[in-house]
Amino acid sequence: MGVSHEVLRQRLENQRARLLEEIKQFRITGRDNLGYGNHQADDATDAFEQAKELSLLQNAERVLAQVETALARFEQGTYGICDRCGDHIDPARLKALPYATLCMSCQQHTERT
Ligand SMILES: [Zn+2]
Numbered sequence: 001m002g003v004s005h006e007v008l009r010q011r012l013e014n015q016r017a018r019l020l021e022e023i024k025q026f027r028i029t030g031r032d033n034l035g036y037g038n039h040q041a042d043d044a045t046d047a048f049e050q051a052k053e054l055s056l057l058q059n060a061e062r063v064l065a066q067v068e069t070a071l072a073r074f075e076q077g078t079y080g081i082c083d084r085c086g087d088h089i090d091p092a093r094l095k096a097l098p099y100a101t102l103c104m105s106c107q108q109h110t111e112r113t
Helices: 005-035 040-076 091-096 104-112
Strands: none
Touching: 005 040
């Protein structure tokens, strides 16, 4: 039977809480960095670090949006159903990627096009 949806939902809620915390921390440290930008020699490094952090932040926000979408689908009763073809998503896939909204073949299809 694999993992029940209730377990996956719990995992998604935990993940959402973790991502929200992460994004909050990014925002706090981002503000601090601006205040400490007085070391000229470190400017290049700082810019690089900021770019790296920004991409991490954008990634966290993107995953958060997917997690939110998946949680909303529990409310709608459509969790675990492929967005594109309407088939049930492989439970093993959901276990690995609880916020997946496409089945494996649709996912591969969208990545190709
Ligand atoms: Zn599909």
